[in-house]
Amino acid sequence: MSTAEVRAFWQGLGLPGLIDVHTHFMPKNVLDKVWAYFDAAGPLTGRPWPITYRQEEAERVALLREFGVRAFTSMLYPHRPGMAVWLNAWAAGFAARTPDCLHTATFFPEPGAAGYVAQALQDGARVFKAHLQVGGYDPDDPLLEEVWGLLAESGTPVVTHCGSGPVPGKHTGPGPIGAVLGRHPELRLVVAHMGLPEYGDFLDLAERHRHVRLDTTMAFTAFTERDAPFPPAELPRLRALQGRILLGTDYPNIPYPYAEALHALAALGLGDDWLRAVCHHNAADLFGLPGS
Template sequence: MEEEEGVTSSNQPDTRISSPFLWRGDSYPPILDSETPDHLERIRSLGIPYIFDIHTHFFPETVMKLIWRWFDNVNWAIGYRLPEKERVERLHHNGIERFTTLNYAHKIGMASSLNDWTYANFSNWKGAIPFGTFYPEEGVLTYVKKAVETYGFCGFKLHCEVSKLNLNRPELADTFEYLQKKQIPILIHTGTAPLPGEFTGIQFFQPFLETYPNLKVIVAHMGAHEISAYASLLATYPNLGLDTTMVFVDFLATGKAEDVDAAVSYLETYQDQIYFGSDFPNIPYNLNHPITRLLDLPMSDLAKQKILYQNAENLFFK
């Protein structure tokens, strides 16, 4: 694989050293893919035909570049700063044959156009599971229904920190009730990692879940920095799930090492409600890293099969 613009090489300093987010240990995992990622043979030996990544991002190019600029300002190296077509190729190169098209709005009038853009483009991304988004604004239920009933979207993404979104806003009640009735999943960044927001945290999420107890919800990053609080809800709410995005890796943006280590036991206990996520392409290491770290964790082969593949298959195709 050739090196991409903006990533480290042997004659470039590794900007990750200056990141305000901590790393585990004294060395950093490589950013570039290897020619043959070593996890491919391992997943085949477990009977996993391919990996289903429930947390991958697709934005219009102008928006994506603005997002990357924010990451650059905190020395968060983007491992896959590539044209869209090449990014999809890298997913397949790593055995990720199904993946979501997550994006989100941060202002009025943006969500519907993002949904239109996703619909117009997702068929170009082999293996893409189309996701929409929405925002508390006039007409929200109308364009959400269009995304489901006309566009055939399989889920939605919300980001409480970036969107400054309170899930309990009354303007969204009809939309959440509609999605609950239709059993359309929502993947929500509601935790306080890597940075807290005005409406992030379990104190906002739990009342929301109590209001819509049958809504299919997947909490991004396992709810970090409050993983135990979110995990404590899993037994009570069978439609609730957590994704592993950026949790069990050497980059500690989602919590201290001891907090991450303490969360390992949840993977076995709640193996039917945990989904693999990567945060591709906005990760400061290659895709092999989160997959290998997950495969190395002390849990059963069955749990690994469910988390890396089967749970997401069941969520969308059962």
């Protein structure tokens, strides 16, 4: 599937381009380890996962621009204490040299987390990533209480892998992150991957909390539908939440072409207005980007 196919998709909707809230850029040594994990069909995947866009960093950025992606993120995440500060330093440098990247940061439950999150916000971070499955931590950890407070108070979105796909983690599912939302209802939580496979539970969470959003990363594609199909009975709720669904793809770490994610959204049959909101307008509103 060509670049022209991606461009034809958004041009056909009358959009100025796409906004992708879930793309991965990270230090090369970290990304190499991520790719090696996928190559080995690690225990969290358990199936072949060929990386479609295994180019050098500059080529991957250029390709997003050729696709017509107007803004994107550099989702990165620590799996142990002591990583977040240097990941945030790398991400700040990447955002500085990549103006169409929404400056991304991360955190881990550790002493000092609130301090470096505050510093990242001061340095211009516009979105954070939290990966409860890979990090293996409880979002309700007391060491993160001040972090969630800072993010809620500043209105900074945090894209969070809190669903139990592809395999459950000790702290995944709607319960742990729901406890955080109970104390921080103003938190702009973006549930990654539509919360798969607990789609209905995370739609419930979005209906209860007006600032909760969900991103479409890998959901609805043939690759995901094989093991975690989206329940057709939930489509009316997906339509009703039109203003709080955001395009995400997991680029470049996807086992199919970028256009496939877009066609999977169109195949839901929720209409062009829904697609325009999901693929551009909702994220433009969330991040204060022009053309919303």
